[in-house]
Amino acid sequence: MRYFLEISYDGTAYHGWQVQNNAATVQQVLNDALSTILRQEISTIGSGRTDTGVHALNQVVHFDLPAEVQVQNLCYKLNRLLPWDISANEIRRVQDDASARFAAVSRSYLYRMHQRKNPFLEKRSYQYSFPVDLEAMNASCEIVKQWMDFESLSKVQTEVKTFQCEIFDAKWEEYNDEFHFHVSANRFLRGMIRAMVGTMLLVGEGKINLDTFAAILESRDRTRAGRSVPACGLYLKDIIYPKDVYI
Template sequence: MAIFKTQITYLCSVEDKQQRYFLEIAYDGTAYHGWQVQNNAVSVQQKLNEALHKILRSPIETIGAGRTDTGVHAKQLFVHFDYPADHIPTVSKFLHSLNALLPHDISALDLQAVEPDAHARFDATQRSYEYHIHFRKDPFLINKSWQLRDVPDVTLMNRAAQFLLGKQDFGAFSKAHTQVFTNICTVVRAEWVLQNDRLVFHITADRFLRNMVRAIVGTLLDIGLKNKNAASIVDVINSQDRAQAGTSVPAHGLYLTEVIYPYIKRS
């Protein structure tokens, strides 16, 4: 830590050329009121900005690929920030120092220099989520997966999930008053995978509306638990009415798992 600090103890001058960086992070969202900075609650972004400020000795404002709600986890999230390139040492030293300052439930995974106009939110071409469900009481899955008593009809839910594929209006699954320009999304994967006593829903799209995945999962579970017709989800989609969709499932089973950019290599 001391070696790192001696290289950046000076403040940046206004003449220093700014470099844009993409920082890859992961976090357990249990202790946080979501990703975005809030006035009266602790968020992941707040903790990250504070740690970067201490290391870089300058106020840092990060912009994330998107927001996650209270209790939602991220296996991969990218943020961008600007800082003079000559003032940051090697990536390994930077990550080591940043992880030493971050709470135990937030991890910095990688740092990449990108073009000045690269944007963590607007340049993402694809995002993937998982929703985790388990059926047997497991103390190690508390706040990491949602426990259900009854096992739904997975085959029926996968038939219904196929109606989600393609480009269409997903307003029926969106939280109201989110101030987005459009509810159109293109879903390329929607699939349930059952393994022993664990059930995981995988969904990938070019973009997601707020609360969209949790509402979709709730709607599909209604079909699988109540033996509804798989095609009934089409009526929900066409209604563009949130009241027609299922109840939003608890946040702690949801994970943002991957964000894709045209210029970031996939690990």
């Protein structure tokens, strides 16, 4: 039987999601906890990788169990064993061929910025004290929603077959003393969102105009785009699956 497990985590202490040699990762901690509770080796597959320091409001993983294994109270047991910065939220039975990674039809992220020093946002939001034009940054969102090739915003030397991504929605909003960037797409490239935010900030500061922003995307040249903003402000927010994957 296959299950989808929804988890949340603060990524500050981890070298990203994926298991690595000689580095603490969220996936390794989760695998170890599941293996301990279920008394068998469990290897999870996540909906996608998050980099070092990136957080998840909702990450989905799948794993398989023999039919006779019961999962009642599994989230309760996991939360007693997992460290404070990882929580198990919900477990659901799915079709035996459903993949947390490949069955997803949409992924959404949030990037948080704040402009005044706030100790409660340290390592959970990016302090950016320069004034920005949110209207201009939202105009740049309209451009990315019409774009498909994001090679200029991808990490170089990445092993992907295509740089094509379909952006379903992108917008900036002001939230109390914070600026929040929301973006959803069918897929994202490595480093894409942090580079996108860094380039949009150039628009917000008036350092480039919208024509230049579009030209950067068209160039497919990462060196022309803005810097990669810090990982602390980035959150995997939601993953959408077809309803028929659930049983």
